[in-house]
Amino acid sequence: MSGMKDAGHLFRFAGLFVLAFLVFLVVRTYVVPKSFGEYGHYRGAAIGEIASRPIKFAGHQTCETCHADIADTKTKGAHAHVNCEACHGALAAHADDPMTVTPVKPDTAVLCAQCHTASAAKPKDFPQVDPADHSGGVPCETCHNPHSPIIGSDSGASAGSGSSAKTAKGGAK
Numbered sequence: 133m134s135g136m137k138d139a140g141h142l143f144r145f146a147g148l149f150v151l152a153f154l155v156f157l158v159v160r161t162y163v164v165p166k167s168f169g170e171y172g173h174y175r176g177a178a179i180g181e182i183a184s185r186p187i188k189f190a191g192h193q194t195c196e197t198c199h200a201d202i203a204d205t206k207t208k209g210a211h212a213h214v215n216c217e218a219c220h221g222a223l224a225a226h227a228d229d230p231m232t233v234t235p236v237k238p239d240t241a242v243l244c245a246q247c248h249t250a251s252a253a254k255p256k257d258f259p260q261v262d263p264a265d266h267s268g269g270v271p272c273e274t275c276h277n278p279h280s281p282i283i284g285s286d287s288g289a290s291a292g293s294g295s296s297a298k299t300a301k302g303g304a305k
């Protein structure tokens with residue numbers, strides 16, 4: 133019988149644990165947000181909150197519906213896989229209301245250098261230049277069409293040259 137008597141302090145200790153656990157459960161019901169666990173191990177209401185934020189990027193498909201001529205030039209050039217908003221910035225506001233929100237033209241001295249400044253960290257086959265040496269301060273778009281940058285590959289320099297003349301069909305042979 134003396135063994136059972138000696139175990140008394142163990143039961144008091146276990147009781148303390150049970151009590152602490154109950155306190156934890158009570159506190160937990162107050163501090164865990166209501167929608168937690170609705171779909172998974174996160175706050176279900178977060179989905180609606182994030183979805184209701186204003187959209188900033190329109191996506192290149194949206195740009196292309198209105199600027200088909202530029203999209204056409206671009207898909208044939210070296211920048212085919214560089215998306216519109218990588219250079220022009222987030223423009224959902226312009227896409228929604230093009231007449232009120234006019235984009236500023238990018239400063240090519242900054243923009244082009246961001247991707248093309250030579251660095252040992254870049255893959256060797258990625259086209260890179262030392263901008264100061266290469267252009268001598270002349271703006272990049274003087275020689276390169278930003279939408280099709282290889283010189284002579286499309287309409288050449290000056291992105292503002294508009295649509296190119298099309299050869300007349302059915303002319304005399």
Ligand code: HEC
Pocket residue numbers: 190191192194195196197198199216217220222223224226227228230231234235236237
């Ligand atoms: C609903 C049609 C529409 C959509 C969509 C649209 N644009 Fe435009 N965009 C226009 C029109 C119209 C103008 C000319 C407005 C003006 O001259 O003020 C224009 C002008 C521009 C300009 C030139 C501003 C200048 O200084 O000449 C840029 C750059 C441009 N858009 C980029 C974009 C990009 C990038 C997207 C996709 C995120 C886009 N646009 C989506 C209709 C659209």
Ligand code: HEC
Pocket residue numbers: 192195196199202203206211214215216217218219220237238239240243273278279290291292293
């Ligand atoms: C590699 C960067 C780059 C990409 C990608 C790019 N643009 Fe541009 N875009 C420019 C720059 C730089 C200018 C300004 C050129 C200038 O000042 O002459 C410009 C000018 C324009 C203009 C003004 C009119 C013109 O022809 O100069 C429009 C409109 C435009 N871009 C739309 C688009 C759309 C739409 C896309 C995607 C299909 C796109 N751009 C992709 C860099 C880019």
Ligand code: HEC
Pocket residue numbers: 210211214218219240243244245246247248257258259272273276277278281282283
């Ligand atoms: C967001 C990054 C990005 C920006 C900004 C950008 N480029 Fe590019 N550029 C690329 C990529 C990616 C390629 C394709 C590289 C490849 O084919 O391996 C490319 C290709 C080129 C090439 C073709 C090189 C060759 O001979 O194959 C030229 C020239 C060029 N860019 C010039 C420019 C100019 C001028 C600007 C500014 C108007 C500019 N780039 C802005 C990413 C960029």
Ligand code: HEC
Pocket residue numbers: 240241244245248258259260261263264266267270271272273274275276281282283
């Ligand atoms: C005076 C005309 C001129 C100006 C200004 C100019 N370039 Fe070039 N660039 C060229 C020529 C010519 C080539 C070689 C032909 C080609 O690849 O299209 C070239 C090639 C390139 C290449 C490809 C290099 C490679 O290894 O294949 C890149 C990238 C480039 N330029 C970026 C720029 C950037 C960025 C600017 C602005 C800081 C700029 N260029 C300004 C004329 C110019």
